[in-house]
Amino acid sequence: MQNSDVNLSNAKKKFEHKKAATEQQVLIAGGGHVGLSFALLLAHHGIASTLLEKNSYPTISPNDDSNSSHI
Numbered sequence: 001m002q003n004s005d006v007n008l009s010n011a012k013k014k015f016e017h018k019k020a021a022t023e024q025q026v027l028i029a030g031g032g033h034v035g036l037s038f039a040l041l042l043a044h045h046g047i048a049s050t051l052l053e054k055n056s057y058p059t060i061s062p063n064d065d066s067n068s069s070h071i
Contacts, residue, residue: 025050026042026048026050027049027050028052029052030053031052031055
């Protein structure tokens with residue numbers, strides 16, 4: 001095998017590895033503050049995702065923050 005064939009083979013392997021790494025599916029469980037924000041962040045960077053939420057519509061309201069603990 002010639003040196004150029006080895007280089008071509010290595011380049012092909014690197015391309016296939018990079019291609020496999022970028023073709024992954026993203027599933028986000030929960031449409032709360034974090035889930036929705038993460039879905040928007042991914043979309044901003046061109047990454048598709050699937051968001052699963054148990055409710056049929058978002059239930060986020062400004063009062064939701066009152067349940068969290070702040071120091």
